[in-house]
Amino acid sequence: MKHTFLFVMILSLFMVGCSNDDGDASRIRLTVGATNIAGTNAKTASFTGKNNENVVFTDFRISIRDVVFKNDDDPNSNLDTDEIQFRGPYQIDLLDNSDALTQTIGDVIVPDGIYKELRFKFHKDEDLPATDKLFDRSIYIEGTIDDQPFVFWHDTSENLDVGRSTGVEVSGGVVNFTVEFDMSQFLGSLKEIDLSQAADGNVNGIIEIFPNDEDGNQEIAKDLKDNIKETADLINK
Numbered sequence: 001m002k003h004t005f006l007f008v009m010i011l012s013l014f015m016v017g018c019s020n021d022d023g024d025a026s027r028i029r030l031t032v033g034a035t036n037i038a039g040t041n042a043k044t045a046s047f048t049g050k051n052n053e054n055v056v057f058t059d060f061r062i063s064i065r066d067v068v069f070k071n072d073d074d075p076n077s078n079l080d081t082d083e084i085q086f087r088g089p090y091q092i093d094l095l096d097n098s099d100a101l102t103q104t105i106g107d108v109i110v111p112d113g114i115y116k117e118l119r120f121k122f123h124k125d126e127d128l129p130a131t132d133k134l135f136d137r138s139i140y141i142e143g144t145i146d147d148q149p150f151v152f153w154h155d156t157s158e159n160l161d162v163g164r165s166t167g168v169e170v171s172g173g174v175v176n177f178t179v180e181f182d183m184s185q186f187l188g189s190l191k192e193i194d195l196s197q198a199a200d201g202n203v204n205g206i207i208e209i210f211p212n213d214e215d216g217n218q219e220i221a222k223d224l225k226d227n228i229k230e231t232a233d234l235i236n237k
Contacts, residue, residue, distance in 0.1 A: 025109045026170045028069060030086060030118075031178040033102030034060060034094035051196040052187055059142035060095035060183065063134045064088060065123040067105070069177075072167055073113035079161060085110065089125045091134050094181065102178070112171045117163035118179070118234060124155045139228060145195050150207035154225040162234040175236065182231040189230040191223045 065088030071077040085108040092103045122138035133140050133153075141152040162179055169175075187193040200207045201215035209217040209224065 024172060026112050026172055027107045027174045028085070028110050028115070028170060029107045029174050029176045030067060030105040031102050031176065032062075032064075032090075032092050032094070032105065032180075033178055034100040034181045034183055036100060036182070036184045051194045054146045055143065055187070055195050057095060057141060057143040057183060057186075058097050059093075059133070059140070060181075061091065061093050061134055061140045063091050063123050063125050063138045064120045065090065067118060067120045069108075069110060069115050070117040070119075070163075071111055071113035072116050074111060077113075079117060079119040079159075086120075088120075089123045089127075091125065091128070091132075095183070100183070107174060110170060114167040114169055115177075116165070116167040117161060118177065119159055119161045120179075121159050122156050124157065139225060141224075145198060145207055148200070148207060149205070150195070150198060150209060152209040152221065152224055154211060154221060156225055158229070160229055160232055162232050164234050164236065168236045178235050180233050180235055181228065182233070185231045186224065186227050189227045191227060193220060193223050193227065195220070 065086075066084050067086035067088070068079050068081060068084055069077075070079050086105055090103075090105055094101050094103070124136050124138045125134060126136050128135040133142075137153045137155050138157065139152075139154045143150055168177070182189075187195060198207045198209055198217045198220055199215050201213075201217075202208075207217070208215045209221045211218055211221055213221070
């Protein structure tokens with residue numbers, strides 16, 4: 001009986017010690033968000049070009065996995081490491097009709113150091129219900145073009161690297177990292193896209209923009225995917 005009591009006491013002290021250690025550990029809290037820097041209303045982003053004035057986004061979602069942070073103080077730390085901090089997949093809703101959203105992925109314990117970059121992979125999740133808007137897709141947008149409904153999606157599995165040139169010091173406590181997509185630049189960050197040129201080729205009432213659509217908008221789908229990746233920025237707040 002005495003041995004049992006002693007074992008329980010040692011185990012309790014060990015658990016308290018671990019808890020205290022975790023509490024003092026350096027952590028990164030990762031959030032993914034959307035913003036519309038150029039406009040006052042996230043729903044009607046201030047797109048450049050008169051032909052995009054009547055473009056409205058009402059839904060924006062992404063699916064990601066395999067988030068890795070690069071510690072510049074560690075010569076063995078790189079974005080190709082197998083030490084993935086957030087495995088995923090994560091389905092992230094970034095626009096609710098008129099409101100840009102943010103979603104916290106979680107906290108992860110990391111070594112102390114200066115962190116300048118992170119990488120994640122766009123990931124099409126085939127384990128979702130077939131009715132889910134992100135089933136077998138990694139990027140999804142809904143909206144209207146001159147009041148006509150449109151749907152854009154892409155199934156890209158590309159990596160996305162984002163960073164801060166100055167880096168962020170992580171040394172004890174929780175440091176917030178946010179990957180932010182600027183929706184106002186979706187139609188002009190790399191290539192100027194005139195969404196009024198997107199066609200409803202099969203005349204079903206919906207302008208469909210994706211890699212294998214029947215409406216003839218495949219090139220727009222590629223350019224829009226590339227533009228969305230370009231707008232991602234890493235901020236610390």
